[in-house]
Amino acid sequence: MRRILTSIVALAALAVPATVAAADGEGEWVKATSLIEEPRYPPDFPHFNYVNPDAPKGGTARLSGASPTFDSLNPILSRGIPADGLGLIYESLMIRALDELDISGQYPQIAEAMRVPDDISSVTYRLHPDAKWHDGEPITPEDVVWSFEKLIELNPSQGFYYQHVTGAEITGEREVTFTFDETGNRELPQIVGEILILPMHWWEGTDANGKQRDIASGGLEPPLGSGPYKVAAVSPGRSITYERVPDFWGADLNINIGQNNFDTIQYEYYRDLNVEFEAFKADAFDFWQENEAKRWATGYDIPAVREGRIKKELVELEQVSGVMVGFVPNLRRPVFQDPKVRQALNYAFDFEELNRTLFFGQYERINSFFFGIPIGWQGLPEGKELEILETVRDQVPPEVFTTEYTNPVGGDRTKSRENLRKAVELFQEAGYTLEGNRMLDPSGNPVSFEILLNGATLEKVALPFQQALKRIGIDASIRSVDSTQFVTRVRSRDFDMIYTGWGQSNSPGNEQLDFWSSDAADRDSSRNYAGIKDPAVDALIKRIIFAKDREEQIAAIRALDRVLMWNHFIIPSYTILPERIAYWNRFGHPEDYGRFVIGFPTIWWWDAEKAAEVGGRQ
Numbered sequence: 001m002r003r004i005l006t007s008i009v010a011l012a013a014l015a016v017p018a019t020v021a022a023a024d025g026e027g028e029w030v031k032a033t034s035l036i037e038e039p040r041y042p043p044d045f046p047h048f049n050y051v052n053p054d055a056p057k058g059g060t061a062r063l064s065g066a067s068p069t070f071d072s073l074n075p076i077l078s079r080g081i082p083a084d085g086l087g088l089i090y091e092s093l094m095i096r097a098l099d100e101l102d103i104s105g106q107y108p109q110i111a112e113a114m115r116v117p118d119d120i121s122s123v124t125y126r127l128h129p130d131a132k133w134h135d136g137e138p139i140t141p142e143d144v145v146w147s148f149e150k151l152i153e154l155n156p157s158q159g160f161y162y163q164h165v166t167g168a169e170i171t172g173e174r175e176v177t178f179t180f181d182e183t184g185n186r187e188l189p190q191i192v193g194e195i196l197i198l199p200m201h202w203w204e205g206t207d208a209n210g211k212q213r214d215i216a217s218g219g220l221e222p223p224l225g226s227g228p229y230k231v232a233a234v235s236p237g238r239s240i241t242y243e244r245v246p247d248f249w250g251a252d253l254n255i256n257i258g259q260n261n262f263d264t265i266q267y268e269y270y271r272d273l274n275v276e277f278e279a280f281k282a283d284a285f286d287f288w289q290e291n292e293a294k295r296w297a298t299g300y301d302i303p304a305v306r307e308g309r310i311k312k313e314l315v316e317l318e319q320v321s322g323v324m325v326g327f328v329p330n331l332r333r334p335v336f337q338d339p340k341v342r343q344a345l346n347y348a349f350d351f352e353e354l355n356r357t358l359f360f361g362q363y364e365r366i367n368s369f370f371f372g373i374p375i376g377w378q379g380l381p382e383g384k385e386l387e388i389l390e391t392v393r394d395q396v397p398p399e400v401f402t403t404e405y406t407n408p409v410g411g412d413r414t415k416s417r418e419n420l421r422k423a424v425e426l427f428q429e430a431g432y433t434l435e436g437n438r439m440l441d442p443s444g445n446p447v448s449f450e451i452l453l454n455g456a457t458l459e460k461v462a463l464p465f466q467q468a469l470k471r472i473g474i475d476a477s478i479r480s481v482d483s484t485q486f487v488t489r490v491r492s493r494d495f496d497m498i499y500t501g502w503g504q505s506n507s508p509g510n511e512q513l514d515f516w517s518s519d520a521a522d523r524d525s526s527r528n529y530a531g532i533k534d535p536a537v538d539a540l541i542k543r544i545i546f547a548k549d550r551e552e553q554i555a556a557i558r559a560l561d562r563v564l565m566w567n568h569f570i571i572p573s574y575t576i577l578p579e580r581i582a583y584w585n586r587f588g589h590p591e592d593y594g595r596f597v598i599g600f601p602t603i604w605w606w607d608a609e610k611a612a613e614v615g616g617r618q
Contacts, residue, residue, distance in 0.1 A: 029113040029126065032105065033094070033190055039105040041097065044254075050099045051258025051603050052590050057244070059586075059606020061262045062285035064276055065269035067483045068455070069237040072218035075196055078155045078491070078525045080218045081484060083240045084267045087196075088260075089134075089225030093125050093144070094193035095255055098597050104507040106190055107255050110139055110197055110226070112174075116189045120180070123189035127174040132249045133199050133226050141170040146200040148178070148192070150215050157525045161514055165192060184546055187509040199224045226250075228260035241266045258590075261605035271482075273457055281310075283584060283616050287600050290580035292457075293359035300582065308585060309614045315579040320596050322370035325501030327451065327465070327571040331531040333496055335441065335449060339397070342568035344426035347419040348468040349571050352411030358460060363574035365407050369561050370504050372577050375554050377562040380404060384555035388543055389562070395536035397566040405565040407572060416468075424472050439473035448475035449496035454486040458499050461573070491525045499573070500529060508557055512541045516564065530569050537563060586611040 032039035047053045065084050072080040075090060093111040096104065108114075112128040131139040145168045152159040164181050165188065171177040178192045202224040203215045213221070222231035226249070229242040242265045250256050268285055270276035277295065280288045281302055290296045304310040329336035329345070336342060351365045370376030381389050381401060389400060399405075408419045424434055431442040439447040451462050462478050469476045476497075481489070489495050502515055511527075513520060518533040520526035540560040547553035579598055588607040593599050 027116045027118060029115050031113050032107050033114070033193075034100065034105045039097075039107070040100050041105065041107065047254050047257035048097055048099065050590055050592050050596065050599070052588070052605070053258045055258050055261045055588065055603075055605040056608075057261050057605075058263050059261075059608075059611070060264040060266060061287070061587075061601035061604070061606075062266045062268065063287055063601070064280070064285050065267050067269075068271040069269050069483070070240070071220075071237060071484075073220055073223055073231065073234070073240075074215070074218050076151050076155050076158070076198070076215070077218060078157055081487065083234075085229075085240065085242055085265060087227070088229035088242050088265065089223065089227045089231060090196045090198070091131075091225075091227050091250070092194050092196055094190065098599065098603075099592075099595070104190070104505070106193060109250070109253075109255060110144075111193065114189065114193065119183040120186055120189065121183045122177055122179045123192060124171060124175055124177040125193065126172070127176070128250075129174065130249050131226065133202070133224055134230055134245060135202075135224060137199070137201060139197060139199075139226055141172075141174065141176045143197055143200050144168065144176045144195075145170060147198045148195055150198070151195060154216055155525075156523060157514060157527070160520060160523060160526060161510060162192065164188060164510075168192075185510075187545060191510060197226070199226070228256065229265065232264070237269065239266065239268045259602055261603075262601055265601055273455075280582070286584045286586065288582045289598075290582065293362040293576075296362065296580050297360040304584075305582075310582055311585045312582045313580075315581060315598060317577075317579055317597070318595055320373070320506060322368070322373040322376065322504035322506075323501060323575050324366055324369040324371060324504070324570065324572065325499070325575060326366065326573040327462075327497055327499055328529050328569075329449075329497050329571075330493065330495055330529070331533075331569075332493060333449065335447060336497075338430040339568050340426045340430040341432075342571070344423040344430075345469075346568060346571045347408045347423035347426070348472065348474075349408075349465050349573075350410035350416055350419070350468060351407070351574055352409060353416070354461060354464060355574065356411065359574070363576050365574055366572040367405055367407055367565070369502070369564050370508075370557065371575065373504065373506055375506060375508075375557050377405065377558045377565065381559065381562065384552060385558050388540070388556055388559045392536035392539055392563070395534070395539075396563050399566050400562050405562065420468065420472050427472070434473050437473055446475065447473070448477070450477045450479055452486065452489060452495040452498045453478065453480045454483055454499070456480045462499065490529065493524065493531070498529065502527065508553075509545055512544060512560070516560075517541055532567075532569055534563075534567065537567075584614060584616075586614050 031043040032041065067081055070081045070083040072082045075082055075086045091109050093109060094106040095109040096106055110127060110131045111125040113126045115124045127139060133139060148168045152162055164185060166179050166181045168176055168178045180188050203213050206212055207221055220234055220236055222234060228245060228248045230245050232243040233241040244260060244263050270279060279285065300312050305312055329342055331337055355361055355363050368376035410416050410419055427439060433440045441447055453459065453462060459478060459480055466476045466478055490498060514527050516528055516532050516537050518538050520528035521531045521533045540556055540563060543556035544553060544560060547556055581598060586607060587604045589604045593603060
């Protein structure tokens with residue numbers, strides 16, 4: 001499967017005051033923020049520690065697209081499939097440091113500084129005086145206000161995410177103030193700092209043919225940006241090429257030193273994953289992130305790997321991001337509304353057999369919505385977590401307090417039969433009946449549902465699950481569709497069950513509302529795919545968002561995690577924590593590149609000597 005992409009990072013706790021203080025209660029102008037403690041970089045830091053400040057500029061980095069195609073160069077619309085790499089041409093007010101994801105450090109990009117009042121009822125950003133678009137026009141507060149307003153107008157998911165931001169207004173020559181409808185939400189000042197800033201004058205202008213542009217439409221006209229790259233060429237649905245901007249206004253900012261080193265960055269798109277891998281081996285592009293255990297175990301016995309022209313690496317990253325993936329039932333369908341039914345489906349999924357027969361023993365079974373990071377549930381609840389859970393005791397499964405969550409364990413015929421027997425018992429406890437070879441619901445109707453997949457890659461995982469369900473009288477069909485159709489059906493909730501997931505940061509916050517809250521359940525395009533409407537879950541999300549300190553935040557996260565798991569909102573599947581990568585050995589990278597992120601191509605560079613040894617393309 002392709003990697004489930006990642007989540008919006010939650011931030012808090014301002015630090016590092018500038019030299020000019022505001023009036024009492026209005027806060028100080030600051031040049032960095034972080035979650036728990038002071039940011040690791042002082043205001044005058046020369047560059048991030050994880051980059052090579054002397055990295056040479058030049059060369060080309062070639063990648064494959066994350067999806068089979070693209071149909072838009074508009075970065076804010078919720079419909080369509082945007083091209084990869086659009087973030088190369090845009091900037092936000094603030095940017096995160098990759099080596100402090102645990103405290104979510106943020107530093108100025110388009111902004112020069114920020115100010116938050118003591119009650120956190122607003123945030124004001126002061127723009128950098130040199131910030132400009134690629135056409136030479138300055139980036140203005142009007143651009144910031146317009147970008148925010150268009151984002152929440154045209155993207156329902158983002159409108160929900162920023163629901164507590166009541167507006168943005170110009171409050172000074174280079175200042176923009178975002179106001180909030182609640183106080184004490186320490187994440188809000190930072191998440192508005194992550195909004196991509198778009199050029200109002202360009203989008204409200206006309207194209208080369210005199211046609212009025214429309215930010216509400218998709219389109220493939222190369223847009224104007226302010227970042228280190230601009231769009232150089234587009235082949236619709238097939239490829240997009242970016243070229244480095246020679247007079248990029250922010251090239252000498254400390255946040256950009258040692259980064260954006262390639263003259264050109266290209267993305268090529270492939271509709272078939274096997275064809276894509278063959279193209280990589282044939283030197284059609286440079287970097288491959290492996291997502292298939294069998295291929296990792298058997299697919300690299302080729303001359304280029306044996307001779308060192310292709311590097312194959314298993315990179316052990318520090319625990320900076322968590323993940324949950326699996327089969328997600330749509331609770332809007334009556335068949336999935338009983339948690340006993342959802343639990344029964346988990347008993348029909350034999351991960352251990354898959355791991356033995358298909359995955360070469362490479363994977364781990366997921367048992368937490370924060371799997372891979374140390375903030376998920378641990379042991380039985382105690383201390384602050386128990387105190388938080390007591391506030392929702394009557395609204396959560398009793399096992400939350402008494403039992404550590406475990407997935408069923410299969411792997412052989414005896415265990416498989418026992419698990420399927422348990423699944424039948426759970427169905428019967430929910431009022432279902434097994435008559436002959438058919439499972440009947442309480443109304444006497446046969447149980448059936450469709451498993452919707454994004455492409456055919458995961459069919460080999462879904463087919464054994466389907467066969468196990470058939471053994472207990474359930475007719476589960478499998479439908480594999482292309483990415484466009486999959487996204488459309490998921491956004492409109494036109495599915496019974498899908499295979500998908502969520503990424504999690506070490507600093508969860510307001511994005512949890514979009515993942516699990518009752519308000520998000522009825523919104524098309526939210527990431528509450530299952531349609532969860534649970535008052536206890538809603539209350540625990542609020543405890544995370546309004547936590548007074550890191551201890552309370554982690555306690556609330558663990559409480560939420562535990563409640564989500566014991567409600568059986570997903571049939572968890574599997575993951576591998578180390579990153580499996582392969583790349584043509586033409587590049588240099590910082591020695592510490594694999595500690596927090598891989599960082600290709602952002603912090604890598606073209607190595608002319610290595611490229612000469614490898615041969616092939618220039």
